[in-house]
Each structure stands twice: as structure tokens, then as C-alpha cells.
Amino acid sequence: IEIKVCLDSQIHIGSADSSFDYLSYIARSVIHGLPSSAYLIVTDRNVAKFHLTSLEAALHAVIEANARISSKVSTYIMPSGEATKTRETKAGMEDWMLVSGLTRDTVVIALGGGVVGDLVGFVAATYMRSVRLCHVPTTLLAMVDSSVGGKVAVDTPLGKNMIGAFHPAKHIFVFPHFLVTLPAREVANGMAEVIKTAAIRDSTMFRLIASSAADIWQAFKDVKDASGTCMLESRLHFLQSFIASSIAIKSDIVNADPKELNGTRNLVNFGHTIGHAIESLLLPEALHGEAIAVGMCLEARIAVTKGHLTISELRSLRDCLKAYDLPTSMLDFAKCASAPNLTVDKLLDRMAIDKKNAGIAKKVVLLSSLGSTAEKQASIVEDAHIAAVIAA
Ligand code: NAD
Ligand code: ZN
Known part of the structure; x- marks a missing residue:
């Protein structure tokens, strides 16, 4: 232990x-x-x-x-x-x-x-x-x-x-x-947070998660029983190392800013500014991790357009999420009955009540690479910029 x-x-x-x-x-x-x-x-x-x-x-x-x-x-x-x-x-x-x-x-x-x-x-x-x-x-x-x-x-x-x-x-x-x-879809849901944690803090962990996807994720699905709920125990060892790394990173971030007073704790909200808005409009059809997977792709695109992240890093992030069967674009929610709700206006409205906001200004965690962020906390991003990425 x-x-x-x-x-x-x-x-x-x-x-x-x-x-x-x-x-x-x-x-x-x-x-x-x-x-x-x-x-x-x-x-x-x-x-x-x-x-x-x-x-x-x-x-x-x-x-x-x-x-x-x-x-x-x-x-x-x-x-x-x-x-x-x-x-x-x-x-x-x-x-x-x-x-x-x-x-x-x-x-x-x-x-x-x-x-x-x-x-x-x-x-x-x-x-x-x-x-x-x-x-x-x-x-x-x-x-x-x-x-x-x-x-x-x-x-x-x-x-x-x-x-x-x-x-x-x-x-x-x-x-x-x-x-x-735990059903496979729920495991993928948690993998979204694991991938998020690696993306903001640990490039080695990110590479490991991305490179093991084929081995571990496909293996999970191949061995699950007819009801789709059983995960082979031996595979838990792989997950265990990701779990321990994620907890270590989150604990460090929280210990440095327990009550979100100096803003550094909001780094764990990468993908969550847009992701939470998507989640609230699609509930209960999309899971939290699924919505933030798409939120991460859109927020990483903002980092690309601001010149912090390369387009190939954005692609690697998407490939990694896809490898764990997570959605990477709002089009992936097309089958949801509430998908027509995902309009730029409605999403911006939902983002307006985000607890991270500074007054009316919205904040987004911008990556500078897969493993680090552009600032030590979320950055203020103009509505027009967010709207442009969502509409693209
Ligand atoms: P959940 O608690 O709804 O669990 C998902 C489903 O799996 C449920 O149907 C549950 O009954 C079932 N389940 C749970 N454990 C199982 C198991 N071992 N075997 C079979 N079935 C099992 O959802 P979640 O994804 O665990 O949590 C999502 C919630 O976490 C959201 O409300 C989100 O806001 C919150 N959240 C909070 C924080 C925080 O800092 N407090 C951070 C991230 C997310
Ligand atoms: Zn989350």
C-alpha cells in the first residue's frame, strides 16, 4: 500500500x-x-x-x-x-x-x-x-x-x-x-480524466498512456464478458500505475492551492470550461469524461490558434482519446437526442456561470505541450475566440 x-x-x-x-x-x-x-x-x-x-x-x-x-x-x-x-x-x-x-x-x-x-x-x-x-x-x-x-x-x-x-x-x-x-464505457470515462492529468503535467505519462492504448484498451474490450461488464484482473495492473500517477499529480496541485485561491488549482479544469457546458446541455446522454474529452480537443485548438501548441500535438491528443473510445468532436454526439442543443450561443450561456470565470471573462487552461500548460493557471480567453473554435 x-x-x-x-x-x-x-x-x-x-x-x-x-x-x-x-x-x-x-x-x-x-x-x-x-x-x-x-x-x-x-x-x-x-x-x-x-x-x-x-x-x-x-x-x-x-x-x-x-x-x-x-x-x-x-x-x-x-x-x-x-x-x-x-x-x-x-x-x-x-x-x-x-x-x-x-x-x-x-x-x-x-x-x-x-x-x-x-x-x-x-x-x-x-x-x-x-x-x-x-x-x-x-x-x-x-x-x-x-x-x-x-x-x-x-x-x-x-x-x-x-x-x-x-x-x-x-x-x-x-x-x-x-x-x-465497472462497464467499459465508465472505464473510458475515467480515462478522460487520466489523460487530462497527464496532458497538463506529465509528458512521459502521456506518452505511456497513448502508447499502451492498443495493448490495454483493446484487451479490456476483447476479454469483457457477454454482459460487457467484466474486466480481466491482470489488466488492472496497467491501470493501477496510471491511477497512482494521476493521484500524485492531483494531490500536488490541490496541496499548492487547496481552495482555488491563487488560481493554480484550476489547472485540473483543462477541457472543463467547454466540457462542462457540453455536459450540461447533453445530460444525461453524455458522461462527464466524454464531454470533457471533446472540451479538451476544443480548448487545445484554442491553444493552437494562440500559438502555444502545435497542430501535431493536438492530433496526438485526439488520437489518444480516440484510442480509448472517447469522443473528440461535437459531431460524435450527433446520435444524442439533445445534440441540437449544442449551439454556440447556448454553450457560451452555460459557460457564463462557470465558477472559474473572472467576472464576465471566461477562463480556459491552455496547453503549451502534451505535459505542460502555457500559464500556471487558466488564461482569460475572449468569447469570440471560444465561439470561433466551437463553430469550426
Ligand atoms: P457515477 O458515480 O454516476 O458512476 C457511474 C456509474 O457506474 C453509476 O451508474 C454507478 O452506479 C456505477 N458504478 C460505480 N461503481 C461501479 C462498479 N465498481 N461496478 C459497476 N458499476 C459501478 O459517476 P462517476 O463518473 O464516478 O462520477 C461523476 C461525478 O463526479 C459527476 O457528478 C462529477 O461532477 C463528479 N466529479 C467531482 C469532482 C470533485 O472534485 N468533487 C471531480 C470530478 C468529477
Ligand atoms: Zn472532471
Whole structure:
């Protein structure tokens, strides 16, 4: 196990070794590290099917093995999907916790992807003025991105992640074993964030991701079972190294600017200025990573037209995304029923409420190569320039 520290969180990054009892490791770390009268596991319906019973059993086993521990373990299952990341779901969960008599010493364990992590994290941030939180990310996206950095939030009809808080988890348990049940499209979704992270900070990692695409990605798809949900365990070793590198980079960036006060943290938003706007117009048809994949291509094109990035680097970025079955142009969303929404005006409107903006000026992270950025933070880009790239 490799341990990284990001803000107040200990991030435990496990190897993909199938003989390692990761559930027991999680249970021991939580119960011995964060003594409490009550542990609450929150997960969604999909994840519950695969991973809930075994985590519950591991927690009970640790409690039963120690006569001095009499904590109770309870479980709350929420619906799956981005549409449930709302103030209403948060209120429902809070009311349930109050009725269940959960007190301020409760430790909340978010078992799931970024939707569960963001929502449950926000509940933990405000329940009785905040309770301790642990993340057990089960999607690639949650492992490399959403569980790291302390941001928690819910969506509103006007925009994603508009109401939230900073509430770093005490522990984040990153075990690639959970990915065995994740559908290939969701793995690709997380690869978009992995590729983004390499693109802003690490040229060697970028080259490795690009050059292994044929080996690892095609292999994933060749071995998946008829239901399309099973990933060969041996392939997890490849992913594990990308996961560890991504977490190291994101932790560095977050530790240097925890609350986005000096602007350097917004580097992790490469692809997200345009990507978030696309995502909000296509929801629920496009996934976050798919929208930011296209956002990265368009924002990299802005960097090309400003003379920071070469056209051949833009092509390499596109080829890499394509190799992981990610979209690279808005035309790739043509089959979505909401694709006609993707007009320049609507996209600019959505970008106008981006939290990164400086007043009305929009900000975009400009690459200077595949592995570095033109500035130490996002750059102000004129609307006309963004519009021209979108319309092209
Ligand atoms: P998600 O949580 O919706 O998970 C995707 C789907 O996979 C869901 O249907 C889920 O039930 C299912 N699933 C999860 N784990 C599984 C497993 N191991 N096996 C089988 N199925 C599984 O989506 P996501 O992509 O993990 O997260 C997206 C969210 O993360 C967005 O809301 C985004 O805004 C947020 N996000 C937050 C931050 C942050 O800093 N807080 C950063 C990036 C993204
Ligand atoms: Zn993202």
C-alpha cells in the first residue's frame, strides 16, 4: 500500500494484486483509525449489487473480533446516476440519518463513484455541522479525480456542482479491485480524466498512456464478458500505475492551492470550461469524461490558434482519446437526442456561470505541450475566440 497525503486526507493506494484482502484493510483502517459509535455506509443501487455486502461483512468482522468495540454499522442506498445528485436527495438522506439517531461522532463511508462521493461528502460536510468522511471510490473517475481534493457538491437545474463545500475525507481507499465490475464505457470515462492529468503535467505519462492504448484498451474490450461488464484482473495492473500517477499529480496541485485561491488549482479544469457546458446541455446522454474529452480537443485548438501548441500535438491528443473510445468532436454526439442543443450561443450561456470565470471573462487552461500548460493557471480567453473554435 502506498500512502499519499492530500489536504487532511490519507490516500491509501493499493496494488491490483488479487490475493490482497483489501476489504479487511479498509475495515481495519476505518474502525481502528476513526473510533466511533456508528459507521454509516452510503452507496447507490448499482454498486450495492456488487460491493456492499462484502464491505458490510468486513466491518462487522472487525467489530466482532474486538470485545471492546460495540459500534453499529448501518447502510443507506440511494438511486444511481447524475440526476440524483440534488439538494432533494441530500435532504432525504439527512432526514433519514436524523430519524436513525445518528450523532456527531458518526463516520460516513461513501462507497461508489463521483455521484455518491460528491453527494455523501456534502451531507457529511453539513450534517450536525460536519461529521467524519471516508471515500471508497468504485469508478476510475472517482479514484483519480472526484474523491481527491475535498470538493463536495450537488447539482441544480442551472448548473452542475453549484452548491457545495470543501470537506476532505479522512481516508480515501483506492483499490483497483472495485473496477472489475465497472462497464467499459465508465472505464473510458475515467480515462478522460487520466489523460487530462497527464496532458497538463506529465509528458512521459502521456506518452505511456497513448502508447499502451492498443495493448490495454483493446484487451479490456476483447476479454469483457457477454454482459460487457467484466474486466480481466491482470489488466488492472496497467491501470493501477496510471491511477497512482494521476493521484500524485492531483494531490500536488490541490496541496499548492487547496481552495482555488491563487488560481493554480484550476489547472485540473483543462477541457472543463467547454466540457462542462457540453455536459450540461447533453445530460444525461453524455458522461462527464466524454464531454470533457471533446472540451479538451476544443480548448487545445484554442491553444493552437494562440500559438502555444502545435497542430501535431493536438492530433496526438485526439488520437489518444480516440484510442480509448472517447469522443473528440461535437459531431460524435450527433446520435444524442439533445445534440441540437449544442449551439454556440447556448454553450457560451452555460459557460457564463462557470465558477472559474473572472467576472464576465471566461477562463480556459491552455496547453503549451502534451505535459505542460502555457500559464500556471487558466488564461482569460475572449468569447469570440471560444465561439470561433466551437463553430469550426
Ligand atoms: P457515477 O458515480 O454516476 O458512476 C457511474 C456509474 O457506474 C453509476 O451508474 C454507478 O452506479 C456505477 N458504478 C460505480 N461503481 C461501479 C462498479 N465498481 N461496478 C459497476 N458499476 C459501478 O459517476 P462517476 O463518473 O464516478 O462520477 C461523476 C461525478 O463526479 C459527476 O457528478 C462529477 O461532477 C463528479 N466529479 C467531482 C469532482 C470533485 O472534485 N468533487 C471531480 C470530478 C468529477
Ligand atoms: Zn472532471
